[in-house]
Amino acid sequence: MRKPMLMAVVALLMLGWPVFQSDAAAQGSAADEEALRHSPFADAWNRRDAAALARMYTSDARRVVGPNEKYNGRTAIKQRFEVVFASIPESAKMTGSVESIRFLAPDMAVLQRSYAISGLQQGSQVGRTLVVLLKEDGRWLRCEELSMAYSN
Numbered sequence: 001m002r003k004p005m006l007m008a009v010v011a012l013l014m015l016g017w018p019v020f021q022s023d024a025a026a027q028g029s030a031a032d033e034e035a036l037r038h039s040p041f042a043d044a045w046n047r048r049d050a051a052a053l054a055r056m057y058t059s060d061a062r063r064v065v066g067p068n069e070k071y072n073g074r075t076a077i078k079q080r081f082e083v084v085f086a087s088i089p090e091s092a093k094m095t096g097s098v099e100s101i102r103f104l105a106p107d108m109a110v111l112q113r114s115y116a117i118s119g120l121q122q123g124s125q126v127g128r129t130l131v132v133l134l135k136e137d138g139r140w141l142r143c144e145e146l147s148m149a150y151s152n
Contacts, residue, residue: 028103035140036111036133037098040089045094048085054078058134058143091119107135125149 028036044052056075058062063071063080071077096115104110110132117125127149133140 028106028109032103032109032135032140033101036101036109039140041104042094042096042115046079050078050081050085053081056142058136058141061141061143061145063064063145066118066149075126089119089121103126109133109135109140 001030031102039056041056044056054077057074057077059074060072061074061077063077065071069080071080094117095117096113098147099112099114101109101111110130113129113131115127127145127147129145131146132144134143135141
């Protein structure tokens, strides 16, 4: 279905190759761009709401964190967020900013985001995330995500 194409898109984007380029590049609406720029992800993370975070992913989403952690499906992603929240101090807070949004089609976008998590026992953590999103029933959902954290 869409998975092989999405995997190819993510691989090409990571290599810096132009994907789906044409004379008229795909454009999202202003409302779509606004929705992607102001995602409630960090708010849900700061509330430690694993269920709300999981609802931001497609049912068959894949989330890769660093070189060794891979989670397939909304349920596994939710369970991982629950484990993370149980293992970090209540004082831990996430902030983030969208660095770029690229619409590959009216219902497909790639988002690059940087983030920081403060209040951890070992100090803070910064990282970057590359996300492929699909628009389903009017909502932008994460279907592929690669997150790389760097200790600060």
